[in-house]
Amino acid sequence: MAATVNYADVQPGAELAAKSYPVTRLDLVKYAGASGDFNVIHWNERIARSVGLPDVIAHGMFTMAQAGRFASEWAGDPGAIVEFGVRFSSLVVVPDDDKGTTIEVSGTVEEKLDGNKVVLALVARSGGSKVLTRARAVVVLP
Amino acid sequence: MALNRDYIGRSFPPSEPYEVSRVKIADFADAIGDPSPLCRDRAAAQASGYPDVIAPPTFAIVITMANSSYAIMDQGLGLDYSMVVHGEQRFEHTRPLHAGDVVVAQSTITDIRDVGRNVMLTTRTEIKTTGGEQVCTALSALVERGGAG
Numbered sequence: 469m470a471a472t473v474n475y476a477d478v479q480p481g482a483e484l485a486a487k488s489y490p491v492t493r494l495d496l497v498k499y500a501g502a503s504g505d506f507n508v509i510h511w512n513e514r515i516a517r518s519v520g521l522p523d524v525i526a527h528g529m530f531t532m533a534q535a536g537r538f539a540s541e542w543a544g545d546p547g548a549i550v551e552f553g554v555r556f557s558s559l560v561v562v563p564d565d566d567k568g569t570t571i572e573v574s575g576t577v578e579e580k581l582d583g584n585k586v587v588l589a590l591v592a593r594s595g596g597s598k599v600l601t602r603a604r605a606v607v608v609l610p
Numbered sequence: 611m612a613l614n615r616d617y618i619g620r621s622f623p624p625s626e627p628y629e630v631s632r633v634k635i636a637d638f639a640d641a642i643g644d645p646s647p648l649c650r651d652r653a654a655a656q657a658s659g660y661p662d663v664i665a666p667p668t669f670a671i672v673i674t675m676a677n678s679s680y681a682i683m684d685q686g687l688g689l690d691y692s693m694v695v696h697g698e699q700r701f702e703h704t705r706p707l708h709a710g711d712v713v714v715a716q717s718t719i720t721d722i723r724d725v726g727r728n729v730m731l732t733t734r735t736e737i738k739t740t741g742g743e744q745v746c747t748a749l750s751a752l753v754e755r756g757g758a759g
Contacts, residue, residue: 489643499642502672503638507694519693528699529668529671529699532668536642536667536668541645546664546706547706549667552700554700
């Protein structure tokens with residue numbers, strides 16, 4: 469384990485500094501290629517609108533990955549995340565401009581468990597809505 | 611079209627062995643913006659006790675989807691993929707995936723149920739090495755908008 473946060477130093481209720489991650493159409497194209505998820509609603513505005521969506525939307529897994537990155541950056545080790553679950557509660561709409569949108573991730577240390585594990589409660593917001601709810605990461609610390 | 615409830619409990623054949631590569635891990639980490647050197651630098655990963663570079667926690671979806679897509683794309687199931695959004699996702703990692711792992715995934719449809727006007731399809735995918743070592747369990751819920759009935 470290479471996590472840089474020590475279990476003994478973590479207090480329940482501690483808040484993790486929020487971070488803001490930009491999302492553009494290019495990010496979705498890169499994610500489609502890297503993940504193999506080529507669902508058209510993540511890159512084709514014409515088809516996205518034809519199936520009733522407001523515009524192209526981000527892959528849910530892209531949004532989850534941003535929350536994972538947040539937890540991983542906090543712990544200092546992506547391998548420290550042993551359990552990770554989310555519910556996708558709202559769409560991340562990504563307009564076709566240079567600015568795109570942002571996903572803001574924040575978190576709280578919810579609980580300390582035996583075995584040097586801590587539970588992080590995470591929240592992700594985009595476009596004024598919570599886009600992830602019930603987001604929990606269990607992280608093993610040294 | 612309503613989803614075929616006969617598919618509840620159906621398991622799909624295991625995937626062909628998938629070899630986790632350093633390049634794929636680095637590409638995935640780049641695509642999600644994870645800056646960790648443990649995903650890119652073998653020496654850094656080894657200094658942290660890993661055999662090779664490790665995958666970010668959501669990388670397992672790449673392997674999961676390669677198998678669960680058999681289920682999703684099965685004509686007999688009747689899923690309209692353009693109407694599908696992701697409802698829930700969960701990973702339970704026994705250990706991180708790392709470069710050099712050769713793994714197989716096997717998916718089971720655990721439930722199909724209506725939620726309001728939509729229908730929710732849940733799958734469980736087990737990822738194991740070809741030697742049988744458990745690495746990850748992935749639980750997914752997909753929502754077909756307007757698919758209830």
